[in-house]
Amino acid sequence: MKSSKGRTTLEVGADGVAIITIINPPVNSLSFDVLNSLKDSCEQALGRDDVKAIVVTGAQGKFSGGFDISAFGKIQDKSVTAPKPGFVSLEILSDVLAAGKKPFVAAIDGLALGGGLEVALACHARISTPNAQLGLPELQLGVIPGFGGTQALPRLVGIAKALEMMLTSKPVKGEEALSLCLVDALASPNELVSTARRWALDILERKRPWVITYYKTDKLEPLGEVREMLKFARDQVRKRAPNLKHPLVLIDVIEGGVISGARAGLLKEAEAFQGLVESDTCRSLVHIFFAQRGTTKVPRVTDVGLKPRKIKKVAVLGGGLMGSGIATALILSNYPVILKEVNDMFLQSGIGRVKANLQSRVKKGKMSQEKFEKALSLLKGAVDYENFRDVDMVIEAVIENVSLKQQIFSDLEKFCPSHCILASNTSTIDLDLIGEKTRSQDRIIGAHFFSPAHVMPLLEIVRTQKTSPQVIIDLLDVGKKIKKTPVMVGNCTGFAVNRMFFPYTQAAFLLVERGAAIYQIDRVITKFGMPMGPFRLCDLVGFGVAIATGGQFVLNFPERTYKTMVIPLMQEDKRAGESTRRGFYAYDEKRKASPDPEIKKYIDKAREISGVTIDPKLTKLSDKDIVEMIFFPVVNEACRVLAEGIAVKASDLDISAVMGMGFPPYRVQLWNRQSPAYKANTDLLLAVS
């Protein structure tokens, strides 16, 4: 017998109010089983003589996290048949709930997201707790709201706010929802259902309005204004996300409903939703949703019954760019931190950097002055190890120097308690080497942050052969608590992200020295969706860093390292990237980059020194050729990282590419599926090398 995935229950109280509860842990997602059961429960409640009014709620303090996202994959691979377009929005929510002859009230605690909020919008009133999260985040998954949200939300909060909520995918809290008229009243979690019960009876007794959301028009702005707003929104979308179609589809669907009425809008929405579910964008973004949550599931580590230990205090060694960013990330998540430097002057600079990081959040309105003071009070400075007796974790972030790090780790072994986790933020040095002079190899681990560490979402957790699973579990937990996506990798040069990044710039140099146009490469790669092309990236990180990391790759992977002469030649002329205002681009005082005709001189010279000639084929590459020739070596390297066991699973590398390299998440699945096609192009690349 097929096991069902979630259900609803129906319970009728002595007051004649039926409570329909959505039950599908952990977030009460709306699987097809839940939706069918919801329809049955609603029809039963409407048909029963002992039921006067109905409250819809979710079990365990969560209304619903929306449509069951795992069903997208099943629809795409045809292992389930999707119901006909409009089955949920028209046949359940509009025709059963909204058109019901008894009042429906939604009692919302925890979260009402996506389809969850759409169920609530179909009810005749909504009561929520002050902290509940209400939103329509479907765009993040490559689709639009498909259970009526595109029509109902604008009718409750107006077009401008509805557009903002849907285009940004950001939820609002109960308090704001009340001020927007998205909910009708607030109640504490304890009083939520009783308040909703009373509200439903009040509607029946005509003491409160009986509102069918889809018929409301009073919040819709006049048509001329709506058209202006939609035009502005379309322009913004085209500018900010030129490769994405679904935000434009959303705007068309909203417009359709405003012009032709909600019922026509619901139909249009249902058809558009069905088309988008099949798109590569949706496949990719759904894959990324689960891949991101999968990074903390590590076989033989997270499935052996270990629980994370409580980390009460952390020490960060080094107050430079990385150390201060790491300290900022920790205090922002309420970890008391000791920031250690070698002397008072360096310490004050480090503390100053942390302060500046926090102040910039205050300036951007992301943080209150009160939170600023509180976060800063968690930071203590030190110039020795005296206060390290009670730290539970140390993160070393000093310069990349093996003997210095070895010394630090042996000092740490002496001063820190024996349970203390000893982490290094190194991006290039072998962790076994760092811990060589200690007897604590089981608690040595890599915590590789990306700069700026308090902003970038990825954390590479590097385990050695000896790192204990408990230490990995602890760092995974800290990673999640400081709002990073932790990805566990093995110990090797460059770990996952830098190993994948390396061929990205290598291929670009190889192509340019053989005739490809330098700025065309950056333009095409940016158009593809990367935050910047390989040459602009070299300028940003600076040639010093590029040469230092490049040296590691030459040492460790000599058979596949391309030694370009362009960078050393430019360095001789004191061009070292953005920091010197001259690299592959010239930079004005506002750091705006412009192509520099002088670059040709360095490329010609590099060709001459290396004895390389121009290949006419490479002077007229199409955009597609360029994208493939830059990225197929990246994919190849990712395959090696997986084959060597450095990454636990392929989806971890997808997340590393998206969060560490800025690879466009909406393209991941297409690239995974295309892999057989890349051989020909890789051969092309090999043929010219």
Ligand SMILES: C[C@H](O)CC(=O)SCCNC(=O)CCNC(=O)[C@H](O)C(C)(C)COP(=O)(O)OP(=O)(O)OC[C@H]1O[C@@H](n2cnc3c(N)ncnc32)[C@H](O)[C@@H]1OP(=O)(O)O
């Ligand atoms: C037709 C409709 O318009 C279309 C839709 O409704 S599309 C769905 C719209 N809803 C969403 O996008 C919400 C997606 N979920 C989230 O943002 C977050 O999971 C959340 C805010 C609900 C909870 O966050 P958090 O507490 O950090 O827990 P999180 O780890 O993300 O999720 C807990 C578990 O629930 C699962 N989950 C969350 N939302 C889910 C959903 N809508 N469907 C299926 N599973 C879901 C996660 O995969 C995770 O599973 P795991 O424990 O096996 O890894």
